Amino acid sequence: MIISIASGKGGTGKTTVAVNLALSLSSAYVGTIQIIDCDVEEPNAHIFLKPHITKTLPISIPVPRVIEKRCTYCGKCQEVCVYNAIAVIKNSTQNDPLTDSQTSAPGGKVLIFPELCHSCGGCSLFCPEKAIEEVGREIGIIQIGTAGNIEFVDGKLNIGEAMSPPLIRAVKKNITNNKVVIIDAPPGTSCPVIGSIKGSDYCILVTEPTPFGMNDLILAVEVIRKLNIAFGVVINRTDIPTASGQTGYQEVENYCSKENIPVLMRIPFDRKIAESYSKGIPMVEFIPEYITKFIQLFNNIKKSNHK
Amino acid sequence: MNICVTAQNNNLESQVDPRFGRCNCFIIVDTETMKFEAINNPSISATGGAGVQAGQLMASKQVKAVLSGNIGPNAFQSLQQAGIDIISGVSGNVREAIERYKKGEFKPTQGPSANSKFGMS
Numbered sequence: 001m002i003i004s005i006a007s008g009k010g011g012t013g014k015t016t017v018a019v020n021l022a023l024s025l026s027s028a029y030v031g032t033i034q035i036i037d038c039d040v041e042e043p044n045a046h047i048f049l050k051p052h053i054t055k056t057l058p059i060s061i062p063v064p065r066v067i068e069k070r071c072t073y074c075g076k077c078q079e080v081c082v083y084n085a086i087a088v089i090k091n092s093t094q095n096d097p098l099t100d101s102q103t104s105a106p107g108g109k110v111l112i113f114p115e116l117c118h119s120c121g122g123c124s125l126f127c128p129e130k131a132i133e134e135v136g137r138e139i140g141i142i143q144i145g146t147a148g149n150i151e152f153v154d155g156k157l158n159i160g161e162a163m164s165p166p167l168i169r170a171v172k173k174n175i176t177n178n179k180v181v182i183i184d185a186p187p188g189t190s191c192p193v194i195g196s197i198k199g200s201d202y203c204i205l206v207t208e209p210t211p212f213g214m215n216d217l218i219l220a221v222e223v224i225r226k227l228n229i230a231f232g233v234v235i236n237r238t239d240i241p242t243a244s245g246q247t248g249y250q251e252v253e254n255y256c257s258k259e260n261i262p263v264l265m266r267i268p269f270d271r272k273i274a275e276s277y278s279k280g281i282p283m284v285e286f287i288p289e290y291i292t293k294f295i296q297l298f299n300n301i302k303k304s305n306h307k
Numbered sequence: 308m309n310i311c312v313t314a315q316n317n318n319l320e321s322q323v324d325p326r327f328g329r330c331n332c333f334i335i336v337d338t339e340t341m342k343f344e345a346i347n348n349p350s351i352s353a354t355g356g357a358g359v360q361a362g363q364l365m366a367s368k369q370v371k372a373v374l375s376g377n378i379g380p381n382a383f384q385s386l387q388q389a390g391i392d393i394i395s396g397v398s399g400n401v402r403e404a405i406e407r408y409k410k411g412e413f414k415p416t417q418g419p420s421a422n423s424k425f426g427m428s
Contacts, residue, residue, distance in 0.1 A: 084350075084356020087388075089366050089389045109388050111384055
């Protein structure tokens with residue numbers, strides 16, 4: 001069973017829920033739990049789980065390379081590339097005044113901008129001269145290890161790299177079916193999130209009762225409904241005060257009940273939780289009462305999934 | 308001889324646009340006759356590769372030089388490959404910029420003057 005943890009807004013507590021859910025389950029179940037940190041732009045589950053990494057693999061994406069001697073500078077590759085990752089600069093074909101004909105070998109240069117390339121393969125597919133081969137370009141690494149009896153996998157995108165989905169897919173290749181798999185997704189509602197939560201049996205949306213949390217929760221719900229994944233909400237920092245002194249907590253509850261979204265868990269704004277977080281200690285180790293709450297959360301998800 | 312000046316509007320009295328790949332308008336002008344063609348930048352809101360496209364456009368128009376405020380790395384590479392002189396740091400009015408170019412007041416730039424995504428707003 002794959003459970004992904006997503007949020008819309010960042011910093012609402014995805015990793016807190018993912019890590020503590022994994023730890024709680026691993027303390028109660030015999031089977032292994034897998035935790036997959038898909039937030040490859042800023043992975044942080046390792047801070048709390050302190051895994052022992054046993055394998056580190058570089059991940060590459062294919063980018064084009066031109067075989068110059070075959071290229072006729074026809075410009076087809078440039079034409080098919082919607083990301084402008086290829087520019088064909090032809091040498092200017094001026095008329096030769098002596099022979100009154102176009103210079104026979106125009107020649108030119110093909111420029112490739114690998115950081116703009118989305119690895120679709122279109123250029124090599126459409127090249128009529130078969131003059132484009134694909135070579136790997138490293139975009140990051142994946143790390144595989146263990147934290148107690150939790151199997152741990154995360155990815156780390158190289159700094160400056162813009163496209164995380166190929167790395168997220170590589171991270172997710174390590175998912176072992178028939179285990180309980182917990183995916184820590186990146187924040188937001190765009191491609192990296194969709195790439196992370198796609199294929200999940202259930203998605204937990206973590207939110208906080210602030211205007212931003214509320215706004216982004218609604219966006220995340222729209223995305224999950226499109227993906228047709230069963231989901232529920234965890235409200236974190238339920239009693240966080242806003243500038244006006246009021247909490248937006250009731251608003252989140254009202255929204256969820258109006259939309260028929262189950263509220264799976266409510267975590268108060270507790271100084272003890274913040275303290276454990278600041279020390280990199282999972283909250284279930286600091287406040288063990290939460291273990292049963294997380295197990296209950298899991299059981300509720302299982303029940304709702306079998307309906 | 309044709310040169311290109313990036314402009315905020317489609318005429319010679321307009322201000323030079325400080326961005327190359329994401330300028331509003333390319334003004335391609337014949338420096339002898341001052342006849343010009345104004346091309347609205349088709350890639351102004353492209354998510355990526357605007358500089359590359361602008362460079363290709365310049366190559367296809369066979370301009371001798373490009374005058375703009377800032378030119379990013381991908382555009383620079385494209386223009387350089389096409390053998391086009393790159394003059395960055397140009398500001399003020401388009402017509403004046405052309406006059407100054409004709410008097411030889413500008414020196415081609417040796418490297419990009421802005422980072423990727425500089426012109427995104």
